Amino acid sequence: MRHRSLTILTAALTTGALALTACGSRDAGDGKDNGSGDGGAKTTVTIGVDAPLTGSLSPFGQGIKNSVDLAVRTANKNNEVKGVTFRTTALDDQAVPGTGQQNAAKLAADKDVLGVVGPMNSGVAQSMQGVFEKAGLTLVSPANTNPALTQGDNWAKGEKNRPFKTYFRTATTDIIQGRFAAQHLYKEAKKKKAFVVDDKQTYGVGLATIFAEEFKRLGGEIAGTDHLTVKETDFSGIANKIKNSGADAVYFGGQFPEAGLLSDQVKKAGARIPLMGGDGIYNPGFITASGEPNDGDLATSVGYPVEELDSAKKFVQGYKDAGYKDAYATYGGYSYDAAWAIVQAVKKTVEDNNGKLPADARDKVRDAMAKVSFDGVTGKVSFDQYGDTTNKQLTVYQVVGETWKSLKSATFQD
Amino acid sequence: MHELPQTLVSGLALGTLYGLIAIGYTMVYGIVQLINFAHGEIVMIGGFGALTVRLWLPDTVPLTAALPLMLLGGALTSVAVATAAERFAYRPLRDAPRLAPLITAIGLSIALQQLVWAFYPDAKKSRSFPQFHGDAFELTGNVHLQRDDVFVLVAAPLCMLALGLFVAKSRTGRAMQATAQDPDTARLMGIDTDRIIVLAFAIGGAFAAVAAVAQGLRAGQINFEMGFILGLKAFTAAVLGGIGNIYGAMLGGVVLGIAETASTTYIQHIPGMQQLGGGGWKDVWAFVLLIVVLLVRPQGLLGERVADRA
Numbered sequence: 001m002r003h004r005s006l007t008i009l010t011a012a013l014t015t016g017a018l019a020l021t022a023c024g025s026r027d028a029g030d031g032k033d034n035g036s037g038d039g040g041a042k043t044t045v046t047i048g049v050d051a052p053l054t055g056s057l058s059p060f061g062q063g064i065k066n067s068v069d070l071a072v073r074t075a076n077k078n079n080e081v082k083g084v085t086f087r088t089t090a091l092d093d094q095a096v097p098g099t100g101q102q103n104a105a106k107l108a109a110d111k112d113v114l115g116v117v118g119p120m121n122s123g124v125a126q127s128m129q130g131v132f133e134k135a136g137l138t139l140v141s142p143a144n145t146n147p148a149l150t151q152g153d154n155w156a157k158g159e160k161n162r163p164f165k166t167y168f169r170t171a172t173t174d175i176i177q178g179r180f181a182a183q184h185l186y187k188e189a190k191k192k193k194a195f196v197v198d199d200k201q202t203y204g205v206g207l208a209t210i211f212a213e214e215f216k217r218l219g220g221e222i223a224g225t226d227h228l229t230v231k232e233t234d235f236s237g238i239a240n241k242i243k244n245s246g247a248d249a250v251y252f253g254g255q256f257p258e259a260g261l262l263s264d265q266v267k268k269a270g271a272r273i274p275l276m277g278g279d280g281i282y283n284p285g286f287i288t289a290s291g292e293p294n295d296g297d298l299a300t301s302v303g304y305p306v307e308e309l310d311s312a313k314k315f316v317q318g319y320k321d322a323g324y325k326d327a328y329a330t331y332g333g334y335s336y337d338a339a340w341a342i343v344q345a346v347k348k349t350v351e352d353n354n355g356k357l358p359a360d361a362r363d364k365v366r367d368a369m370a371k372v373s374f375d376g377v378t379g380k381v382s383f384d385q386y387g388d389t390t391n392k393q394l395t396v397y398q399v400v401g402e403t404w405k406s407l408k409s410a411t412f413q414d
Numbered sequence: 415m416h417e418l419p420q421t422l423v424s425g426l427a428l429g430t431l432y433g434l435i436a437i438g439y440t441m442v443y444g445i446v447q448l449i450n451f452a453h454g455e456i457v458m459i460g461g462f463g464a465l466t467v468r469l470w471l472p473d474t475v476p477l478t479a480a481l482p483l484m485l486l487g488g489a490l491t492s493v494a495v496a497t498a499a500e501r502f503a504y505r506p507l508r509d510a511p512r513l514a515p516l517i518t519a520i521g522l523s524i525a526l527q528q529l530v531w532a533f534y535p536d537a538k539k540s541r542s543f544p545q546f547h548g549d550a551f552e553l554t555g556n557v558h559l560q561r562d563d564v565f566v567l568v569a570a571p572l573c574m575l576a577l578g579l580f581v582a583k584s585r586t587g588r589a590m591q592a593t594a595q596d597p598d599t600a601r602l603m604g605i606d607t608d609r610i611i612v613l614a615f616a617i618g619g620a621f622a623a624v625a626a627v628a629q630g631l632r633a634g635q636i637n638f639e640m641g642f643i644l645g646l647k648a649f650t651a652a653v654l655g656g657i658g659n660i661y662g663a664m665l666g667g668v669v670l671g672i673a674e675t676a677s678t679t680y681i682q683h684i685p686g687m688q689q690l691g692g693g694g695w696k697d698v699w700a701f702v703l704l705i706v707v708l709l710v711r712p713q714g715l716l717g718e719r720v721a722d723r724a
Contacts, residue, residue, distance in 0.1 A: 054538060056637070200694055226678075227694030232643060233633035236424050236560070237678035238693040244417055244556075257540060264634055270550050270558045290634020291545035 043357050046087045047072055047342055048107040050100060050118030050128070053092035056231075056257045059285060060120055063329030064142055065090045068117045070318055071339035081347040083355055089113070093124050100124035101131060108135035114365050115140065115342030117335055122146035123202035129164045136362040138369055140341055141169040142334035145177055145279065145302070146206045150386040160386065166366050168387040170334040170341070170378070172302045172394065174203070176412045177278050178210030180394045181300045184408070185249055185276055186218045188396075189298070195223045195247035197238060197262065199230050199254030207278045208253030215251075223247035228258060235262045239269040248273055255280040260289020267292050274298055282330050282397055282404060294399040298407070303378045303393050305406045306333040315377040337376035341383075345369045419557045421675050427563035429671020430570035431632070434625035435648030436655065436663035437577070438496075438618025444594045444658035445614045446508070451519040452499060453618060454645020455526035456492045460623030461543070461636040462534055463491025468544055477544050481565070481627070488623035495526070496619030497612050505608070523641070530638040540637040543630035566628035573624060574664055577617065581660065586613065594658070647700070654704050656717020665715055673703050 049068050051061035065088075072086040091107065093100040100119050107113050108131055115138040119125050122144045129149070132139045141149075150169065152161035185191045194215055198208035212222050223245040226238050239262070242250055250266060252259050252275055259281040266275065276298040277286075287294050306312045306328070315336055319328050328335075345368035350357055358364055373382040382390045395409040438453045467487030471480050503522050507515045530537050550558035559567075581587040592600040593610045601607050629644065630636045647670065655666025677699035682691025690698075707715065 056539060058538060197693075226692040229694065229697070231639060233629070233635065233640065234428060235693065236428070236632070237675045237696065240417070240420050240424055240675075241679060241692075243558075244420070261633060261635070268550060268560050268562075270552075285539065288542055289540070290542060291547065292634065 042083055042085045044085050044087055044112055045081075045114050045346055045357070046089055046110065046112040047339055048110075048113045048116035048118070049088055049090040050093050050103045050107070050116060050124075051090070051120050052095040053090065055094050056285075057095050057120065057255060059283060059326060060143070060329050060331060061092070062324075062326035063332045064118065064120060064335040066322070066324040066326060067142075067315075067319070067328050067332040067335035068339040069324075070315070070322055071336045071343065073322070074318065075340075075343045080343055081350055084346060084350060084357070086343065086346075087112075093119055093121075095121050095124060097121075097124050097127035101127040104128040104131035108132065108137050113137065114346055114361055115339075115369075117142060117338045117342070119144070120331065121201070121203060122149060122206070125149050125167070126202060129167050132166045133164045135166075136360075136366060137166060138342060138345070138362070138366045139167050140338040140369070141167075141171060142331040142338045143171050143279070144169050144203075145171055145174045146202050147173045147175045147210075148206070150388050162386045164387075168338075168341070168369055168383050170338045170376075170381060170389050170391075171279070171331070172389055172392055172412075174207040174210050174278070176392055177300050177302065177394060178207050179214040180410075180412050181251065181276060181278065181298075181396075182211050182214035182218060182220070184300070184396050185251070185298070186215060186220050188408070189249070189274070191220070191249040191274075193221045193223045193245075193247045194249045194251050195242045195245055196225045196251045196253075197242075198225075198227055198252070199258055200227050201230060201254065203278075203280060204253035204255070206253070207280075208251065211251050211253070228254075228262065230254070230258060232258070233261055235265050236269065238262065239265040239271070242266050242273075243269045243271040247271075250275040252277045252281065256283040256286040257289065260286040260294070263294055263297055264290045264292035276300075279330055284404070287399055287402055287404070295401070297399045299397045299404065301330055301395055301397060303333065303391065303395065304409045305395055305397075306377065308406065308409075309333075309378065311375060311379065312377045333377040337378055337381045340374065340376055341369065341372045341381055344372045344374055348372075416556065417679050419554070421679050422672060423553070423557060423559055424563075425672030425675035426668060427560075427566055427632075427671070428675060429651075429668035430664070431566050431625055431628050431667070432644075432648050432651045432670055433664035433667025434566075434570055434573065434621045434628070435644055436652040436667050437573075437621045437660055439649050439652040440655070440657050440660055440663040441614045441618050443652070444660075445590070445597075446504070446611055447512075448504060448515050449519065449649070450499075450504075450615075450618070451516070451645065451649075452503075452522040452526060453496075453622065454641030454643075454648070455523045456496050456499075456619050456641070457622040457626045457629070457644055457648075458636070458638060458641035459495050459526060459530065459626075460488040460492035460619070461626035461630050461640065462530060462537070462541075464488030464623065464627050464630065465541060465543060465636060466491075477546060480544070485624060485627055488627055489620045492619035492623040492626070493616045494619075496615045496622070500612055500615040505611075523645075527638050527641065534638070537638050540635040542635050543633070545631055545634045560632075562628075562631035562634075565631055566625075569624050569628065570664070573621060574661075577621075577660060586610075590614065650700065650704055654707055654714055656714030659714070659716045662714055662716035669715070670700055670703070674700050 051064040091103040120143040198204040263275040274296040279301040282299040282301040348368040349364040392412045396407045397404040398407045464484040546561040550560045589605045651666035655662030674696045
């Protein structure tokens, strides 16, 4: 018996190592089997990561990758699941849906992978969900906010229908984020005439549409709408239009590279009005996009500021101690929680099967995800019947000087 | 209609920027009938050259004083890369089938982008570019001219004037015209055509650097991908104006720039076309304009040669 388990162990380690080498990227320092603890064979479970690790959104992506790595290290150190060593394998999707789909296929083909954290972009998620569903593999996004991902395409008409049983998220949806932003802009910031711009991407259009509807419902006026193209840098045409529309605020659905430039160009065109956006613009890169000061610009982001949560102190400290090169950024806490949810689901699966991984581990992990509940970095982590987080906390941030300062944190109310 | 003057001012600034880059396409095409698709990357590299100079200079040097040095640094980098590209990538293929240099140009474009991405410090993200601070200049009533646009509106006409005089008056300039008309005969007349071709690439590179600085000032940032869209637009401008004609390139740029800003502003006011207006559609309208012009005047606005070789 002893002999056979050694053979299995060697085989598992070799295949694992081969798979990881083939995938190209792997973090140093995570669980190498050392056989200590329970004095015998350990199974290796891989938690995949898919995020934009290069390109303009890489500040977000690197934070996601590192935070998952930290969760895995913590799980191994605490021996969270007896007999299981966790690993991570991180793939770069460059925020491109096609690349995300290839990564999804790669992760699905690796039998050691029992759960994946990612992706960051809702558009990428759309291309990955189907692959994961077929493989029965759990995907937990720390950042996707588009409602259709969990509630189906007809969510706006009130027909909620969960399209993919394997998809979960620790980030809240744009239905909540967009409406929260509109409520803040109308009631607290007292802006009555907003100009709405989006970047024609899944996330941006969804968020901007929801914002506009709620803003109108509250009694505000939409001074105009326009769309810009991702990766362009010249938005002076739109900026002039915004100035001429007489709007007293701009709402932008999209990511920080374009948002920073748009905000600066609106101000340079002579309209001294704030720009507001969602979690995609809540990044230092928004302020440094170009030289113009951004004081007064606003962003909503999911959850409470990680720095201010008691539950997050350990995470922040651990992240610092691990010495990662990039900051954990907007989604760090959610990525840690997403990875931890997978760890918990694996734990439940192993415990229900007399301390071993069952043959249909992926299906069992997926089923266990629905029942996961623990106190995470960002608060209580659990998922509702659609796979959405039950956590509906949001924060409004404002640019003061050169940094984002949290202005107001609250739980969303209808 | 009250938006018209503002649209024209913004469009002019954008258009002269396109025009400066289009010069590079048109000069090279005029002489060797090659569409140098790597020209957008020459622009990008000029921008990084200028940024490097700015980072070398102490922060206390004001931007106005640093600008000439940045232009020089940017121009040196782009000219060096453009002439090296000619010497090592295009010259060995001069007698090869037409497809070979074209594909080389595309490959070169990707290679240059990735080189900057991999080796320029921190170029994986956008690098911020210095800007003139302060409010826009108010020309009249509601028309604003942004500070950073002043540079391109001054630099572009100066560059065009210098180039026009050079081509028309100087001995080398006339040799250039001769080479464009008939390279074989020009060589028989004792003109060193290789030198003329290098010169065409060099002038294109220098103009590209001016455009890169202008673009950096406008956007407040440069990145390794910026050359692609700029190059595509400038190529469109060159074709629109009549490829091979330097004044056509500038005219094409200005027409394209104004068409883009005007379509952003006006199309959606046309009844029934609200869905087709705004910033998201400006490229569509720019290319519709290109197609219409090419249908009516296949040689472009100022082109003389029939586009039989393009």
